[in-house]
Amino acid sequence: MSSALAKATLTGYRWLGVALYPLIRGYLALRTMRGKEDRSRRRERYGYAGAERPAGPLVWFHAASVGETIAVIPLVREVRRRGIHVVLTTGTTTSARVVAERLGDTVIHQYVPLDLQFAVSRFLDTWHPDLAIIAESEIWPLTMMELGSRHIPQVLVNGRLSDRTFARWKKRPFLADALFENLALVIAQSEVDAERFRTLGALPVMVSGNLKVDTDAPPYDGAVLDTYLAQIGKRPTWAAISTFEGEEKAAGTVQLALKPRDGLLTIIVPRHPERSDAIEATLTEMGLKVARRTRGDVLTPDVDVFLGDTIGEMGLYLRMTEVCFVGRSLFAQGGQNPLEPAMLGCAILSGGNVQNFRDSYQRLAKNGSARMVRDTEMLAKGVHYLLNNEDMRRTMIEAGQETVHEMRGALAATIKGLEPYINPLTVKARLLPRQQSRLQQ
Incomplete structure (x- = not known):
């Protein structure tokens, strides 16, 4: 019964997005007028790529805003150090500027696609990520379900659930189970957060501490x-x-x-x-x-x-x-x-x-x-x-x-938790130049 209810709810959510599409276009236009959307890159919100996908393994990182972006930057650098490509999505123009200032062209920045079926599918068809790493508490139903249907592992890092968010999910346990079971791993900030994720159906769950402690001190002139x-x-x-x-x-x-x-x-x-x-x-x-x-x-x-x-x-x-x-x-x-x-x-x-x-x-x-x-x-x-x-x-x-x-220590703990997912990609990235060399010969 709960499975059927979850399926019906998610189907309704999908069709609601289709019905509200004309209003969403107007909403994004209003945000653009207020400087909250990048006019020249608004197509990215509909899943259109603003860059070409590079050859080789690729990890999709998503961080909603500035705080989450700063928190995952050391983790992104570690993944890039291993030769794995990164497409990093954010939802705000301010976080996009942070990515440009701190990571430059070492990653591909895109604005996160709207949680609409066509936008998410278009994004995933283009980028074909080998792994999705989501920061803190970004739970987008269609995105999670689409990643799950494509068997792309998705990991929540620096995970936290506020009192209000946890209470909201607890009222809909059927829906929480259907979504959180798609997470291959949750790496939570604290024991309290970890227990909340377990209650909502996420397994396995580990505790790392807060990644924000392991970031560099904010820069200044x-x-x-x-x-x-x-x-x-x-x-x-x-x-x-x-x-x-x-x-x-x-x-x-x-x-x-x-x-x-x-x-x-x-x-x-x-x-x-x-x-x-x-x-x-x-x-x-x-x-x-x-x-x-x-x-x-x-x-x-x-x-x-x-x-x-x-x-x-x-x-x-x-x-x-x-x-x-x-x-x-x-x-x-x-x-x-x-x-x-x-x-x-x-x-x-x-x-x-x-x-x-x-x-x-x-x-x-x-x-x-x-x-x-x-x-x-x-x-x-x-x-x-x-x-x-x-x-x-x-x-x-x-x-x-x-x-x-x-x-401090959250970064090391997070990397250790991610090793089963990152290590195969590291090997694949190292083998790719050899394979390309053989093909050229």
């Missing part, structure tokens, strides 16, 4: 950093990063409260830079003077807020301070990754809504490198305390860096 630090001078700074709506106003309130006492400069890096005009308007209405990175504004003494309205420069912003609030945690749900600020030497403050990064926050808080705040008033007190207590700030910074060091 040293000359730009030196310029800003010279402009800041002796002013104390703090940063509110990966902020969502409401959290920028909270950061502005902290600035208003502390600047008269501390001469404070607040750095705000919104999760979605396209909101920056609205954020600046809100802060200006509060009586704050805003400088923006995209305008090249100088950080004069009367500037209250430096708005980091760019993508891919978190390494710059975090190196401008030692106190950092990580957003999507005070007025929004889920939290954002706290490991980068810990890695780069920041004492961390956060709201309590960090369900998506629970394991990381638990480890950081246990070691004394992260503190939770309930509201804007508590955030202001936390910032003031850390800026004026160097010993405590230094203790938290050192504890954070030690925690990150202790958490």
Whole structure:
């Protein structure tokens, strides 16, 4: 009965995609107008290839957005080191820029095809991947079923399931079983995530830790950093990063409260830079003077807020301070990754809504490198305390860096788990030049 229900549901999903196709075209056009889709490459979303498939074994990596892309880059480099070709798909223009900046032409980047039968089939007909590696929690029903029908192994790496996502799947166990059984292997971030995947029918499941800990520190332009630090001078700074709506106003309130006492400069890096005009308007209405990175504004003494309205420069912003609030945690749900600020030497403050990064926050808080705040008033007190207590700030910074060091090892564990799938491709890649040489003779 459950098998029949799952089949009926997936068939309905397939036909729903066909019915909604005209609306999807309009939706993509709207996203293009807003700069969220690459107009010149929009055909890739329908499965059309933007490059030729190279000869030899090929692995398809998929990472939805920037965070997932950065997490899998070391793994992608390891696969490429073995001579295996990689096509890496992402879903956003910002993640595409990260791929271009960090991997260049060592991989083939494509935008991920829509989860529609014709788009997925066209993509797979072109690329013929020998293995599909998916990052974190990207579960697309038609894509998974199509890979399964073609007997292409699919592995979920750095896997995690948020409370909300897990609860949603648990309500549909028949559908979870039908989809998760297609996964050849799940490599989960934590024991909690692993048990959740097992509950939903995934086997086998292993735990690696978080790949984001094994990534390189985010890059930065040293000359730009030196310029800003010279402009800041002796002013104390703090940063509110990966902020969502409401959290920028909270950061502005902290600035208003502390600047008269501390001469404070607040750095705000919104999760979605396209909101920056609205954020600046809100802060200006509060009586704050805003400088923006995209305008090249100088950080004069009367500037209250430096708005980091760019993508891919978190390494710059975090190196401008030692106190950092990580957003999507005070007025929004889920939290954002706290490991980068810990890695780069920041004492961390956060709201309590960090369900998506629970394991990381638990480890950081246990070691004394992260503190939770309930509201804007508590955030202001936390910032003031850390800026004026160097010993405590230094203790938290050192504890954070030690925690990150202790958490490393996910990359090695992930590669070990993937060896049964990658090793045959490595052999095939090494044999290919010999075979081509013989044919030419």
